[in-house]
Amino acid sequence: MIKNPFLRTFSLGVKSLLLHKLRSGLTTLGMLFGVASVVAMLAIGEGASKEAQDQIKQLGSNNIILRSVKPLEESNSNQSTRVSVYGLTDGDFARIVDTYPWAEDVVPVRILQQEVRFGERSLNPRVLATTAKYQSVTGRPMLEGRFLTESDEETVSNVCVLDYEIARYLFPFRSPINERIKIGADYFLVVGVMLPRVPIGEANQAAPGEEVTGEVILPASTGRKWFGDMQVKIRAGSRDMEQVDLHEIIVGVDSSENVPAAAAAAREMLDRTHRERDYEIVVPLELLLREQATKRIFKIVLASIAGISLLVGGIGIMNVMLATVTERTREIGVRRALGAKKRHIVMQFLVETIVLSVGGGVLGIALGLTIPEVVAAYTDMQPVVTPAAPILAFAISVGTGLLFGMYPAWRAANMDPVEALRHE
Amino acid sequence: MAEEKSKAMNVSLEATAKAAADTRAVAEFRNVSRIYRMGDNEVHALDDVSCRFNAGDYWAIMGSSGSGKSTMLNLLGCIDRPTNGEYYVSGTAVSTLNDDDLSELRGRHIGFIFQSFNLIPQLNVLENILVPRFYLEDPGIGLVERARDIAERVGLGSRTDHRPRELSGGQQQRVAIARALINDPSLLLADEATGNLDTQTTEEILELFDELHSDGMTILLVTHEEEVGKRAEQVMRLKDGAIESVAYNRPTIQR
Numbered sequence A: 001m002i003k004n005p006f007l008r009t010f011s012l013g014v015k016s017l018l019l020h021k022l023r024s025g026l027t028t029l030g031m032l033f034g035v036a037s038v039v040a041m042l043a044i045g046e047g048a049s050k051e052a053q054d055q056i057k058q059l060g061s062n063n064i065i066l067r068s069v070k071p072l073e074e075s076n077s078n079q080s081t082r083v084s085v086y087g088l089t090d091g092d093f094a095r096i097v098d099t100y101p102w103a104e105d106v107v108p109v110r111i112l113q114q115e116v117r118f119g120e121r122s123l124n125p126r127v128l129a130t131t132a133k134y135q136s137v138t139g140r141p142m143l144e145g146r147f148l149t150e151s152d153e154e155t156v157s158n159v160c161v162l163d164y165e166i167a168r169y170l171f172p173f174r175s176p177i178n179e180r181i182k183i184g185a186d187y188f189l190v191v192g193v194m195l196p197r198v199p200i201g202e203a204n205q206a207a208p209g210e211e212v213t214g215e216v217i218l219p220a221s222t223g224r225k226w227f228g229d230m231q232v233k234i235r236a237g238s239r240d241m242e243q244v245d246l247h248e249i250i251v252g253v254d255s256s257e258n259v260p261a262a263a264a265a266a267r268e269m270l271d272r273t274h275r276e277r278d279y280e281i282v283v284p285l286e287l288l289l290r291e292q293a294t295k296r297i298f299k300i301v302l303a304s305i306a307g308i309s310l311l312v313g314g315i316g317i318m319n320v321m322l323a324t325v326t327e328r329t330r331e332i333g334v335r336r337a338l339g340a341k342k343r344h345i346v347m348q349f350l351v352e353t354i355v356l357s358v359g360g361g362v363l364g365i366a367l368g369l370t371i372p373e374v375v376a377a378y379t380d381m382q383p384v385v386t387p388a389a390p391i392l393a394f395a396i397s398v399g400t401g402l403l404f405g406m407y408p409a410w411r412a413a414n415m416d417p418v419e420a421l422r423h424e
Numbered sequence B: 001m002a003e004e005k006s007k008a009m010n011v012s013l014e015a016t017a018k019a020a021a022d023t024r025a026v027a028e029f030r031n032v033s034r035i036y037r038m039g040d041n042e043v044h045a046l047d048d049v050s051c052r053f054n055a056g057d058y059w060a061i062m063g064s065s066g067s068g069k070s071t072m073l074n075l076l077g078c079i080d081r082p083t084n085g086e087y088y089v090s091g092t093a094v095s096t097l098n099d100d101d102l103s104e105l106r107g108r109h110i111g112f113i114f115q116s117f118n119l120i121p122q123l124n125v126l127e128n129i130l131v132p133r134f135y136l137e138d139p140g141i142g143l144v145e146r147a148r149d150i151a152e153r154v155g156l157g158s159r160t161d162h163r164p165r166e167l168s169g170g171q172q173q174r175v176a177i178a179r180a181l182i183n184d185p186s187l188l189l190a191d192e193a194t195g196n197l198d199t200q201t202t203e204e205i206l207e208l209f210d211e212l213h214s215d216g217m218t219i220l221l222v223t224h225e226e227e228v229g230k231r232a233e234q235v236m237r238l239k240d241g242a243i244e245s246v247a248y249n250r251p252t253i254q255r
């Protein structure tokens, strides 16, 4: 015999629910799936959003990236040899360096199309000609060796830094440091290997068919010395010549508060100096904010879906409890005759409802925590379970029980005892 | 009140009004009516009834079906309120009590026994017996021992772990009687308590009532069976919601 009144009510609730195992089980299922979907969707949503945010953060949230974009070609140009001149210029670079006080680091990047070879193995990666500040602005750590330095730039050294994947491809079994690789027609000393990074956005995706992603980085001065300003692309029957001063200018802004102003100023400046739109401006911070806004909308949508599924679960519970109350009308009458106050009856049925909803809720949390594991194991998505999600789900299931149990319990308590006793 | 129980055997309708302040009265109706309204129709289930029941009495309330027996018992048990008139339980006017007070009063002073036993199916015998106890503000201690004692007293023996559906009708009614006794009520109300039982079992239950009566319990038994009515000391006959007659079955036993 249980002495504690609450535990006794709880045990009575469980016993009463066990009188109709199938019905109670099915009702619990409704709640279970509602709560499980909330927990799982939260985790998957959180994971998807985190992935996007991580990618943006890798661009550097304090950076503004200016990129050269080839303008649309005129359709009637049928010459076999064309020279297109477009994009960011050395003049743009100098203006930014001279004009904008918040531009802490301004890093020029040229992208060269060159074959990279070591012994039998060769690749056509993006070869970046840039300055020593490229590393600090992108925040990319070294795996081994060192990055380019100012003196490499000044002395126009034939040195280069490899991305991890390229290093692994060219040197499968040993360290590439102090080896010489061939870029184009010349030899370069490998001085460092960078940690891999997740591929970013649409703008610099790897070319189709290219298996190894990553870059080879060499000093800007060296790049200009060996590879000049002109890039030649040979396609079927035609030669495309491109002359682009700088493919990218990465501007490291001193603080994130200045990023929007800097972005606006850069837009305004380029708009003024370029006749064509042969550039684009990527502001990771703006992307981040947009992503966060998307996440907020996503959360609202999620909350609505969760709300609907819990509403369905809650209505299921209420339905069953109303049936239970009707079915047990006589029991209610008997209890009232034996001295039960209205609040005793309310408690009895409310506890029963909460046992149903919380039982379903707890099982739902368990299932909801399992789904992200399965998703993580079978897809390359990485759901993130925040501790708030199960707590929230638990609170919601208690709340649902209370909300939807209130009316049936109130109905039970307010039955006329005489009528209830006459009920068959 | 216990001392008074043994002598409280002489009641007459005429004396009722005068003896209003008499503390021996466990229950007293003064001009009580219970009217059911169904649309334009009014059913006077009880019509201006005055009577009183003293401590230690053993009454049978009889009458044909629809005469108002159950209505009277519901009022006596405080699960219903009079439409007109006043009902006093141990001197307290029921009209002054709110719903919670009435529940507390039922729990403390009234023991209900129903025709269809009305045990709670999900609880075992012991738990069923203790149901009224747990609705009291202070259930007290030693409850299980108390429940076992009462189970023993009503002849249930040690079958206290069984669920109601594992018991015979007679045994179920014994559980219901034990449940009605757990809070030491001042009034035991039984509505057709033997109506669902065979002759043999009816006899056993009636013997139990006899025992309880000789221990001083006040018992009001609603029945339409003459055989059952004969076991009580006094018989009140109702007809169309009014008292038709009151009679003694046998001389008052002086103890």
Ligand SMILES: Nc1ncnc2c1ncn2[C@@H]1O[C@H](COP(=O)(O)OP(=O)(O)O)[C@@H](O)[C@H]1O
Residues within 6 Å of the ligand: B036, B037, B038, B043, B044, B045, B063, B064, B065, B066, B067, B068, B069, B070, B071, B072
């Ligand atoms: N809830 C009710 N609504 C309407 N009429 C009722 C109700 N309860 C009882 N009555 C009527 O009151 C009268 C007395 O009923 P009742 O006390 O149950 O009689 P008994 O128990 O003697 O058979 C009957 O005419 C019955 O139809």
Ligand SMILES: [Mg+2]
Residues within 6 Å of the ligand: B069, B070, B071
């Ligand atoms: Mg009746």
